[in-house]
Amino acid sequence: MNLLDTIPALRKALDAERAAGGTVGLVLTMGALHEGHLSLVRRAAAECDVVAVTVFVNPLQFGPHEDLAAYPRRLEDDAALSEGAGASYVFAPSVEEMFPDGTLTIVHVAEVGDGREGRARPGHFDGVATIVAKLFAVAGPCRAYFGEKDHQQLEVVRRMAADLSFPVQIVACPTAREANGLALSSRNAYLSPAERAAAPVVHRALLAGRALVERGVTDQAAVGAAMAEVLATEPAARLDYAEALAGADGKVRLFVAARIGTTRLIDNLEATAP
């Protein structure tokens, strides 16, 4: 496994792989890798000749009062885990390498990034779209693997890549969960034992919403309210939003964001009407 920390080094390595006829899989992360990330790496390794994992805690996607400084950083573990899951390259640049002069350029995706996380975290998706565009420009033609846990992020990235015609195929991968339903997230590390016991309420709320949709309830506000009610049964949880959104394909996507103590968790689930 090659650990790289400059843009030219990654570009050169992936260009060489492609020149030799290899296909490239890309997994973009902020590090603190867990089984969710590793499932993306394994899928990429199964479908591509080489896999590059990027580890970069992107300051652009954090708000001024968010957890940029506290965000867990443990590159050595991340590199070993990536290699174990099949990665050939780990790209872990410094902020100085990525933005030697800051950035005056911002990539904005309208509409897709407006509601839910976009509303709760102003500027967040601009930061995401900008760093992903930059990493796509560096990585070159590839398949890029994103988890459905951050579903709105996936949609923002998909739209950005299509609108700007990046030679990148976006692959959506299912959310990895603990046995109790808690979606894996690097931010779960912030939870105290008591909070960790309370956190699966987010998933239970989504399951309750899904049960309603599957029973034929089409009133999206009613489904949202039912999910919020489940959340309210857990004293350690504070709801941010609970929304049901019908897609063009007839499926309904359910979203919950909540704070457990001071830690903000998000999750989502697909439901199919009968």
Add this chain to the structure above:
Amino acid sequence: MNLLDTIPALRKALDAERAAGGTVGLVLTMGALHEGHLSLVRRAAAECDVVAVTVFVNPLQFGPHEDLAAYPRRLEDDAALSEGAGASYVFAPSVEEMFPDGTLTIVHVAEVGDGREGRARPGHFDGVATIVAKLFAVAGPCRAYFGEKDHQQLEVVRRMAADLSFPVQIVACPTAREANGLALSSRNAYLSPAERAAAPVVHRALLAGRALVERGVTDQAAVGAAMAEVLATEPAARLDYAEALAGADGKVRLFVAARIGTTRLIDNLEATAP
């Protein structure tokens, strides 16, 4: 010369050229090619193995009351001229090919794109940065040639390419002029014979500004006012702005924008203090 009209066709052609060891030169245009464009194509042909000229009247960079519909379109001439100047590919996609679903993604470059043209044409540089990012994503690694006539555009593109780490080297090329100093522009075609006779006043204003800078005048407002005074001697001309801007390199860049009749012309010149 190959005339291409789909994104996959251009990407495939340039990937094949690079795979065969060739370097790619890129000249982005809105068509209606004149000697200014062709000087870019010839320079690209001298420095790269193959040259691709893109011809796309980009709706994103026109304001609601600007000349999108009237903008001159003559692809057959453009293709022949490009070939004559050394281009191997002309990429002339339809709006439908470029934006089948419109675009929700906008690339914005702060500061660099704020004054002068950015102030006069709100949204213009967002449209420029977005289409250039997209064409860079399609074209892949290359050298891209831009004229200094649109100097602020050049600076916006340069900053965007650096911030997003596109594998594209930006090459600035001198402005092509008529013998009377008039900068070549596709919009010169809008000028009546009388207006065409009046139009060189823009260049004369810049020369007057340059003379002041070279004589040691450092008051940028005074230089701007002197350029505006020259503009005012021509009854057919209406000044938009006349600005002098000192760069980090000690050079001064002079800018004039004016309407000659209803046609808006811009030009700029570099001046060196004694």
